[in-house]
Amino acid sequence: MQNILIIGANQGIGYHMVSQLLEDGNNVAVLDVQSDDIGKLESMYPDRLFVAYADATDENSLKGAIEAAIERFGVLDIAIHNACMCTFKSEPETDYEVYRQVMDVNYYGASRLAKLVLPEMRKAGAGKVIFTSSGVGVTGFGNISPYASSKGAIEALAKCLHIENEAFGITFHIMHPPLTNTASSKGLPVPKEFKAEAEKVGRGLAKNIHSKQFVICHSFLQKVQIGLCYRHPLRMGKMMWKMTQRAK
Numbered sequence: 001m002q003n004i005l006i007i008g009a010n011q012g013i014g015y016h017m018v019s020q021l022l023e024d025g026n027n028v029a030v031l032d033v034q035s036d037d038i039g040k041l042e043s044m045y046p047d048r049l050f051v052a053y054a055d056a057t058d059e060n061s062l063k064g065a066i067e068a069a070i071e072r073f074g075v076l077d078i079a080i081h082n083a084c085m086c087t088f089k090s091e092p093e094t095d096y097e098v099y100r101q102v103m104d105v106n107y108y109g110a111s112r113l114a115k116l117v118l119p120e121m122r123k124a125g126a127g128k129v130i131f132t133s134s135g136v137g138v139t140g141f142g143n144i145s146p147y148a149s150s151k152g153a154i155e156a157l158a159k160c161l162h163i164e165n166e167a168f169g170i171t172f173h174i175m176h177p178p179l180t181n182t183a184s185s186k187g188l189p190v191p192k193e194f195k196a197e198a199e200k201v202g203r204g205l206a207k208n209i210h211s212k213q214f215v216i217c218h219s220f221l222q223k224v225q226i227g228l229c230y231r232h233p234l235r236m237g238k239m240m241w242k243m244t245q246r247a248k
Contacts, residue, residue: 003073004209005029005066007056007113008083010038013132013177016202017082017209022048024206029069029076031062032083056083056109059116066116078209079117080130080175081110081154086147099146106150107157114161118170127170130209130216131158135176138229139237142244162214175216176226177201 003026009018010032018038021028022045030038031054042049050072054065070076085105087098110131121127136144137151155174162172178196204218217223229236 001025001027002077003027003029003069003075004078004080005031005069005076005117006080006082007031007054007062007109008081008132010034010036012198013202013205014082016199017080017206018049018202020203020206021209027073029065029073031065031069056081056112057104059112062112063116070120075120075124076117076127078128078130079113079121080132081113082132082175083109084132086144088143090143091145094146099149102146103150103153106147107153110154110157114157114172118165121170122165122168125169127168128173129158129161129170130173130175133158133174133176135178135226135229135240136237138226139233139240141237142241158214171212173211173214173216175205176222177205177218178222178225 004021006014006018006028008014009030011034014030015037018028018030019041022041025048027048027050028045029050029052031052032038033053033055035051035053039051042051050069052065052068054061056062066076083105085102087094087102089098114129117127117129121129131154133154134148134151136148137153137155141148158172158174165172178201201218205216208216208218215223215226217226
């Protein structure tokens, strides 16, 4: 049993991750601005699921919720930033405020989580922090530059913090789900049949959460695909964009 905290898990991939983590016997604290779906699991796991309101853009609300989670379960073994904001407009249609808002949730949200959990993890001499990334943060893609930029920044942040905290027994990792049929991806002009199912992805990520690899995927095939993206980023980005345009 481990104590696991995840920001952004009321629905989609995060919800199914939590379901699997609870089934596997872990204690799970969920921080989100909504709890209508995840709250339904509380009756099934009253002793092992803690749900609290917290906004990834508000350090005070995160701090209070994380402290409450630690008081409930003890020192966190794993902390995951899964909160997400995504927009689907071209650069000329996207003003600076949109870039700022997306970065505040996706990138600064991850940074806030790290700042808040690292002190206790350093005292314990162990811990694992995971940021949910995206293939487009590696390859680029059309009409999604705020989101892709934030995910690219998360990749660099995780690498830097991994190097800085390795001496404390703390590791940082990136989760790479495939394009998944979730609320946040509805605006992407990709046929539904091209998207993975959220339950399969979420449960697969939960099963691989203890991986020591920097990049964590839900399946071997996804691991191969992400490997190609890292090896040929721009080529893969252009190819995926062209495929999307043809599928319209």
